[in-house]
Amino acid sequence: MAEQTRQNSFLNRRSFLKSLLTGGLSLTGIAAARRVLGGDPASSKASMPPPEGARHEGEEHENPFGAVGEVDHARNGFDPQEMLYDWDYGEVSSLPDGQTLREYEFVALDKEIEIAPGIFFPAWTYNGRVPGPSIRCVEGDRIRIHFRNAGSHPHTIHFHGVHPASMDGVPGIGAGDIQPGESTVYEFDALPFGCHLYHCHSTPLKRHIHKGLYGAFVVDPDPELYTGKGREIARTRNHQYPENQAYNEMMMVMNGFDTNFDDDNEVYAANTVAFAYMDRPIPIRGDQIQRVYLINTTEFDSVNSFHLHANFFDYYDHGTTLEPTLTTVDTISQIQGQRGILEFSFQDFEPGRYMFHAHQSEFAELGWMAFFDLQGEGEGS
Amino acid sequence: MAENTTIKKSGLSLGLKIALPVLALILTLALFVFTDPTAVFQRGLPPVEDLTITRVEVVEGGFRVQVYNDGPDPVEIAQVLVDEAYWQFTVNPDAVVPPLGSREVFIPYPWVRYEAHVVTLLTPAGMTFSAEVPLAAPLPGFGWNQFWAYGLIGVFVGVVPVILGMLWFPALRQLDRRWLEAVLALTLGLLVFLLLDTFLEALELAREIPEFFQGVPLAVLTGMLTWLLLEAVGSGSGKNASGERSGLYLAGLIALGIGIHNMGEGLVIGAAFAAGESALGTFLVVGFMLHNITEGVGIAAPLLPADGEEGGARGVPGVLTFLWLALLAGAPASIGAWIGGFAFSPVLATLFFGVGLGAIWQVILAVGGLLVRRAEQRESPVFSWPNLAGFTLGVLVMYLTGFLT
Numbered sequence: 097m098a099e100q101t102r103q104n105s106f107l108n109r110r111s112f113l114k115s116l117l118t119g120g121l122s123l124t125g126i127a128a129a130r131r132v133l134g135g136d137p138a139s140s141k142a143s144m145p146p147p148e149g150a151r152h153e154g155e156e157h158e159n160p161f162g163a164v165g166e167v168d169h170a171r172n173g174f175d176p177q178e179m180l181y182d183w184d185y186g187e188v189s190s191l192p193d194g195q196t197l198r199e200y201e202f203v204a205l206d207k208e209i210e211i212a213p214g215i216f217f218p219a220w221t222y223n224g225r226v227p228g229p230s231i232r233c234v235e236g237d238r239i240r241i242h243f244r245n246a247g248s249h250p251h252t253i254h255f256h257g258v259h260p261a262s263m264d265g266v267p268g269i270g271a272g273d274i275q276p277g278e279s280t281v282y283e284f285d286a287l288p289f290g291c292h293l294y295h296c297h298s299t300p301l302k303r304h305i306h307k308g309l310y311g312a313f314v315v316d317p318d319p320e321l322y323t324g325k326g327r328e329i330a331r332t333r334n335h336q337y338p339e340n341q342a343y344n345e346m347m348m349v350m351n352g353f354d355t356n357f358d359d360d361n362e363v364y365a366a367n368t369v370a371f372a373y374m375d376r377p378i379p380i381r382g383d384q385i386q387r388v389y390l391i392n393t394t395e396f397d398s399v400n401s402f403h404l405h406a407n408f409f410d411y412y413d414h415g416t417t418l419e420p421t422l423t424t425v426d427t428i429s430q431i432q433g434q435r436g437i438l439e440f441s442f443q444d445f446e447p448g449r450y451m452f453h454a455h456q457s458e459f460a461e462l463g464w465m466a467f468f469d470l471q472g473e474g475e476g477s
Numbered sequence: 478m479a480e481n482t483t484i485k486k487s488g489l490s491l492g493l494k495i496a497l498p499v500l501a502l503i504l505t506l507a508l509f510v511f512t513d514p515t516a517v518f519q520r521g522l523p524p525v526e527d528l529t530i531t532r533v534e535v536v537e538g539g540f541r542v543q544v545y546n547d548g549p550d551p552v553e554i555a556q557v558l559v560d561e562a563y564w565q566f567t568v569n570p571d572a573v574v575p576p577l578g579s580r581e582v583f584i585p586y587p588w589v590r591y592e593a594h595v596v597t598l599l600t601p602a603g604m605t606f607s608a609e610v611p612l613a614a615p616l617p618g619f620g621w622n623q624f625w626a627y628g629l630i631g632v633f634v635g636v637v638p639v640i641l642g643m644l645w646f647p648a649l650r651q652l653d654r655r656w657l658e659a660v661l662a663l664t665l666g667l668l669v670f671l672l673l674d675t676f677l678e679a680l681e682l683a684r685e686i687p688e689f690f691q692g693v694p695l696a697v698l699t700g701m702l703t704w705l706l707l708e709a710v711g712s713g714s715g716k717n718a719s720g721e722r723s724g725l726y727l728a729g730l731i732a733l734g735i736g737i738h739n740m741g742e743g744l745v746i747g748a749a750f751a752a753g754e755s756a757l758g759t760f761l762v763v764g765f766m767l768h769n770i771t772e773g774v775g776i777a778a779p780l781l782p783a784d785g786e787e788g789g790a791r792g793v794p795g796v797l798t799f800l801w802l803a804l805l806a807g808a809p810a811s812i813g814a815w816i817g818g819f820a821f822s823p824v825l826a827t828l829f830f831g832v833g834l835g836a837i838w839q840v841i842l843a844v845g846g847l848l849v850r851r852a853e854q855r856e857s858p859v860f861s862w863p864n865l866a867g868f869t870l871g872v873l874v875m876y877l878t879g880f881l882t
Contacts, residue, residue: 160585161562214556215603363603462563
């Protein structure tokens with residue numbers, strides 16, 4: 097938040113006087129009589145719990161940090177917990193030549209969503225959710241997206257991947273901007289394998305993206321195309337193979353929301369809702385390998401990042417390789433539109449909460465802060 | 478017919494006649510609200526969210542924030558940020574601030590002593606309203622020690638320098654006659670400076686208070702009414718046989734005007750100490766002491782015997798009179814320091830400065846009038862070189878010592 101209220105220097109009485117208006121002033125004797133600390137527990141919404149009894153009992157006793165209240169996920173129509181795993185494989189069929197066809201229905205919709213407790217953002221969405229559906233397919237699959245614009249502005253879908261110019265989803269090329277009420281079909285082969293994304297490419301670009309028009313486009317490698325160790329790895333990456341079941345695969349889109357139009361985000365998150373995985377940590381098991389498909393769609397800030405506590409991970413930049421591009425790191429950064437795959441294991445770790453967050457402290461404290469909850473023996477699922 | 482109606486109506490009681498337009502107004506308002514032609518313009522517009530943070534108190538274990546709703550719609554405080562981090566908070570009695578209403582928000586926060594913090598309130602639409610804590614320090618509690626300290630500071634800022642300035646009075650009496658008017662002109666210069674100074678401070682405050690208080694009109698109109706009130710109060714008194722205001726009366730007026738101004742200065746100093754800025758407070762005290770010495774000279778100036786007056790016993794009031802004048806001009810600084818230290822309110826401060834504005838304006842007119850009359854008596858020009866020099870000196874001294882405040 098770039099907003100600077102007023103400068104800190106008050107070396108003369110004029111500026112000091114000004115600072116007094118908002119600065120620390122007194123009334124101590126009287127104020128003591130009407131302490132708010134105890135609050136009136138019976139009062140409405142923000143008869144928020146008094147700081148002593150903050151959300152996480154005990155743990156947050158001396159650290160009343162974080163947002164107050166809860167987001168109504170049902171009203172939003174999507175839940176960050178489910179979003180981690182709700183891969184969309186599309187309507188699957190076979191083309192005459194044997195190629196797998198995956199068809200998707202995408203509708204652009206204007207929708208107000210709750211991005212932090214009590215804070216509502218007038219979003220532009222694909223299928224009423226931010227991020228949009230997480231497309232999951234296999235390299236070489238035929239992808240066919242039926243796109244209808246039911247929003248109030250022209251939109252497109254631009255996929256990161258290999259495709260013809262006419263399928264690029266940018267204004268003025270192919271179908272170009274899809275006007276409100278109109279439709280088009282995007283069709284291409286899913287290539288190359290990796291962790292990709294799609295987003296609206298209408299202009300003004302910044303606004304169309306930060307309003308919420310983006311999502312994951314994950315292309316699994318086809319093991320048949322590789323040999324030796326590469327094939328083994330590809331089998332773990334491909335959702336159609338049993339080896340994939342040993343992995344707990346999560347989709348996380350790092351995003352931000354500028355609620356006051358100052359070209360700076362007031363809310364940061366993984367999967368839209370501030371502190372969603374802090375209020376409800378993501379349960380994980382030690383006997384699974386964790387794999388995070390991480391995508392950065394944050395606007396206004398050039399870089400976002402992911403930092404894992406108490407552990408290290410291997411990183412596959414863009415997910416387009418079968419061997420990690422970085423090994424044994426605990427922090428990676430992604431520029432706008434960059435993405436990658438993280439792999440790590442909590443095997444034999446002490447059960448409990450393990451934090452992960454943007455290592456820009458500002459982003460972390462504005463919502464992009466979360467926990468894995470490593471289940472003990474017999475706990476959880 | 479018309480006559481008949483008139484006659485008939487004259488039979489109505491006075492109460493009904495007064496009530497009739499009011500009833501008609503209520504009906505009209507009801508009609509307007511019912512049909513609401515402005516709905517055409519408001520269609521689809523989001524509610525107006527307009528909050529003003531008027532005060533952030535640094536207290537043990539957190540911040541206490543006073544917030545006003547300036548807009549026509551209720552505004553909910555959805556979240557609170559401190560230094561760009563979401564933080565827990567409680568609002569008394571609830572988080573919805575009614576139109577033209579206020580709420581007190583408590584944020585438990587481990588503020589860092591002597592460092593700055595920014596408190597931001599977020600509305601459901603994500604609009605942000607921020608205020609800075611320029612320097613975090615716990616407020617001094619209310620106690621007799623504090624009370625005495627604030628009072629003493631007021632004495633040092635107000636009474637003492639005014640008395641010191643008055644000590645020049647014997648020297649001034651030795652001056653050549655034509656320089657006496659120059660001393661009055663010096664007083665005028667000083668007052669003009671104070672007028673500007675007060676006006677600017679009033680504007681500054683007025684801009685910052687919630688809009689519905691209409692700060693600038695509040696300050697200016699308060700000033701005007703104060704001036705008119707002082708004129709009305711003084712219209713029948715204080716004039717000698719020839720209809721001229723006595724020197725003592727004028728000195729009293731000047732002392733009163735300066736006193737109200739000094740109350741504003743006390744307010745600032747008191748608030749500075751209350752905000753934990755004791756270094757700045759000390760600096761301010763020294764600055765104001767030097768600044769206010771000139772005021773002593775200004776108050777004493779009309780007591781200098783004019784041409785034709787006896788320079789003897791009649792023209793020189795006793796020491797006690799000087800003391801009273803010094804108290805009138807200086808003691809309000811203590812009152813200001815108490816208010817600033819214990820109960821600073823920007824709205825109240827705006828009012829004070831408005832009163833000061835009117836008082837000083839009235840004194841300028843009075844001193845200006847005296848200067849003109851004395852010049853006429855001596856048949857010398859008002860805009861003489863000595864007078865110009867005196868005026869310039871008055872403005873200059875105030876301006877230069879103003880650097881220290």
